[in-house]
Amino acid sequence: MTTDRMLKFVGTAKRMPTKRPAEERATDFGEIYEEFDAAGAQQQAGRCSQCGVPFCQVHCPLHNNIPDWLMLTAEGRLEEAYEVSSATNNFPEICGRICPQDRLCEGNCVIEKGFESVTIGSVEKYITETAFANGWVKPVVPPREREQSVAVIGGGPAGLAAAEQLRKRGYQVHVYDRYDRMGGLLIYGIPNFKLEKEVVERRSALLADGGVVYHPNTDIGTTVSLDDLRARHDAVLIATGVYKARDIKCPGVGLDGIFPALDYLTASNRKGLGDDVPAFDDGTLNANGKRVVVIGGGDTAMDCVRTAVRQGAASVACLYRRDRANMPGSQREVANAEDEGVDFQWLSAPEAFVGDGRVTGVRCQRIRLGVPDATGRQTPQVIEDSSYVVDCDMAITALGFDPEDLPALFGVKELEVSRWGTVRIDFRTMMTNLDGVFAAGDIVRGASLVVWAVRDGRDAADRIHDYLSAKAAGDARDAA
Ligand code: FAD
Ligand code: SF4
Ligand code: SF4
Known part of the structure; x- marks a missing residue:
């Protein structure tokens, strides 16, 4: 019972x-x-x-x-x-x-x-x-093969979820990625201690066994153009994620020893995968023995502080301008980082990087939280004369990501984007303003979550199927 x-x-x-x-x-x-x-x-x-x-x-x-x-x-x-x-x-x-x-x-x-x-x-x-x-997870075997083919730009969770769903319906699916491995941020962003890479590689291999064709090291816009893809395939899905690191605008930002989060995490993940990473081996992107300061309060910042701990940093501090209750990252990850010895400095905003050629510290100002803004979050306000310096040998900025300029990158200036640079779609069809070109994942929503990327990829596959079915029916009518 x-x-x-x-x-x-x-x-x-x-x-x-x-x-x-x-x-x-x-x-x-x-x-x-x-x-x-x-x-x-x-x-x-x-x-x-x-x-x-x-x-x-x-x-x-x-x-x-x-x-x-x-x-x-x-x-x-x-x-x-x-x-x-x-x-x-x-x-x-x-x-x-x-x-x-x-x-x-x-x-x-x-x-x-x-x-x-x-x-x-x-x-x-x-x-x-x-x-x-137990061997219950099997590669896709479509009930029938279809001639129509779909190009997926980006082998992250949105692109791979769409690829699998489209294969289930028998489409010929080609995934193009600028990197040498599939997985997107699952492979090069998120560290092993949250998601071991064999788990990601097991999935991408399963998709390949099910007939998805991968084209690694293929940067769309450079190696192959979007127009080429549109000519080669019956539909195209843009699932390129968001990769432009948000800048921090303060004095000293050009000093050596200051790195964007994703450069740091990618080097660490590549090292873990056994790749040759000269910038890690020569110590540039390795926190071992260093005093590290990470700026930011999201999941990316949490991944950086915890990676630095594991690399054997001498100390790891995290600066965040709001308090713990107002931080965007998962509370569970913050607790894990605290347990691992990270020093969180809440209500602290960087004012300048200090150093002579190379960073030796971050000058911060203390913050008080004011009245909530339109989003309901309390606005940070600087407390006058509250500056102090956190000494460091390496500073990592984790302030979020914006989309790259896709119309310029793809050489298709008519591709419509929002004022934030995310690709505009019709939410009923998930199609962009270009016929047969769809978009899904972070490149539509802005930086989000894996589960939302999977959801978007699945929805996009359904909408692409609707589009291709209508197209096939139209072609059949024309031929009759
Ligand atoms: P991505 O995963 O970014 O994949 C996009 C793919 O497109 C990449 O493989 C890229 O190489 C490829 N690409 C881009 N441009 C081109 C081009 N021109 N030509 C060919 N290929 C191209 N989410 C969670 O749910 N939980 C977490 O714990 C979590 N931790 C995170 C930690 C970090 C450090 C980061 C940065 C993000 C984290 N996220 C987390 C967010 C999550 O990873 C993303 O929301 C998700 O990966 C978005 O999926 P996507 O498929 O849209 O894009
Ligand atoms: Fe179960 Fe969901 Fe109800 Fe929780 S919310 S008790 S998991 S059905
Ligand atoms: Fe699973 Fe959904 Fe919960 Fe994510 S949100 S862990 S996909 S049940």
């Missing part, structure tokens, strides 16, 4: 999979959470109260059927749990690891009020890892 196994939240406490002790995990790049064992997953899934209106599902961008896969897990029916979970999510083992669950499914779990939420993300990861271990 289902009810015998569910509704256990009253008597069973929330338990996450074992987290490796901070002093142990801070010395390596392995993931920090261990896997649930079967009994642990079953017990935790059984805490779900099987809500009639499951707010967890409402607040998951993919509207995953969470209550059903929790019930199936509690009943030990894991193959069925995998089928349900993978029906709405192309990468459940990835989202289970890196979604900010405290802001999405778990943060909205009904039993959070009075009891602690169900550990949804960890169970999702457990289900898919079990499915991989």
